[in-house]
Amino acid sequence: MREPYQVIDDAPERSVLARLILPDMDVPADPLEELHGLATTAGTQVVGELIQRRAAAEHGTYLGSGKVEELRLLVEKTQADVVVFDNDLTPAQTRNLEKSTNAKVIDRTELILDIFAAGARTHESRLAVELAQLEYSLPRLKRMWTHLSRQAMGVGMRGPGEKQLEVDRRLAQKRIHDLKQELSKVESRRQRQVASRVEAPTVSLVGYTNAGKSTLMNALTEAGVQSADKLFATLDTRTRRWHLPDWGTVLLSDTVGFIRDLPHSLVASFKSTLEETRQADLLLHVADASNPNVFEQISAVYKVLSELEIEEKDTLLVLNKIDAIRSPAMLNRVLDRYPNAIPVSARSNKGLEMLADAVGEALGREFLDVVVEVDPGDGKLLAYLAAKGEVMSQQFSPDVVHVRVKMPAAMMGPVHRSAKSVREVDRSTGTTTEAADKSSAAPATDVA
DSSP states (O other), X not given: OOOOOOOOOOOOOEEEEEEEEOTTOOOOSSTTHHHHHHHHHTTOEEEEEEEEEOSSOBTXXXXXXXXXXXXXXXXXXXTOSXXXXXXXXXXXXXXXXXXXXXXXXXXXXXXXXXXXXXXXXXXXXXXXXXXXXXXHHGGGHHHHSTTOOOOOOOTTSOTTOOOHHHHHHHHHHHHHHHHHHHHHHHHHHHHHHHHTOOSSOEEEEEEBTTSSHHHXXXXXXXXXXXXXXXXXXXXXXEEEEEEETTTEEEEEEEXXXXXTTOOHHHHHHTTTTTHHHHHOSEEEEEEETTSTTHHHHHHHHHHHHHHTTOTXXXXXXXXXXXXXXXXXHHHHHHHHHOTTOEEOBTTTTBTHHHHHHHHHHHHHHHEEEEEEEEOTTOHHHHHHHHHHSEEEEEEEOSSOEEEEEEEEGGGOHHHHHHSSEEEEEOTTTOOEEEOOOOTTTSOOOOOO
């Protein structure tokens, strides 16, 4: 007998966006613009929007009763499959809203986790996303199993039987424990890999999602990194060599973008992926200068950097997408607040030479190009120079070893104390001058 023909509906889910605005919230001109981008990135078709301003959230349904009814009618009118909130909901609020609207309800965190799960490509990022999803889902398991009865249990099993919920909770807790152990090993391995790099200084791109970091990396290094006009196009760290005029080679890294109210579980899970940023000598904070909410996005990035405890690192602000700005007054408004920012267009390559010069100057503040005269028998100092700097050349003679090396300024104290002499190299002329002894200002690190 022939199988009946089946019609598969591959149309995207229809979504209604909702947000409750409380008095202490900073609200952009379009309160649902970012959520619209997230919902579209997740593959849904946005068919309706609803906003409520309220002094406090309703305990049971988050929105007030009148707005809940309005939401129900909107879902019915648009035939929406899912309601997406730009807020974080409790499991009880989600359950009550689903009963009231007869539609699936997800909150901001669940939406971001779904996008990350779809975009994770490497083993490391998949582990991080799975951990974040399990930690989010654990307190919400109850609503997933309300339709199931108790399991039938055999002789010797406890009492009247064990709920499927309890079985799943134990399995989830065991998996969370295993994932944390595996990610801890990955993080330790990544720390060793990044810390062992002494071939060149490291520069890391950070910024709000969709600010153009990957496009900028492609323009600077011809890396061929995937770039797309959508949120969270990049989840995995990529590192490429970037040649700076009058400086040499640096390692440029691109990693996951940040966002307002990035779930804490994701920040914790992606710590190993962000190790490149932690270890970088310089951060390039890329902001979308054409976005009306650029100030809020810049602040959100600094907030996440603070959560990662790396906000004190030397940072250059890069204002990208200046070719998309309709009015020069808009760019001037941003430059008035951030006068040291560097305006560029990664798409048209405008301003990239100025950016390269600024990066070289910033690294020059942190690194010294020096010629060190070392006693041939001082193997300890020779090993220290090789471990802490980038050795560019060595010339041996019976009485002295001339080592040209690029060294972090903070590591020069032991060099000044042990070397026969230290001379700085003028990059423009290639000549050397006697270097000032900065050992008093440098950390008292012993050569090891």
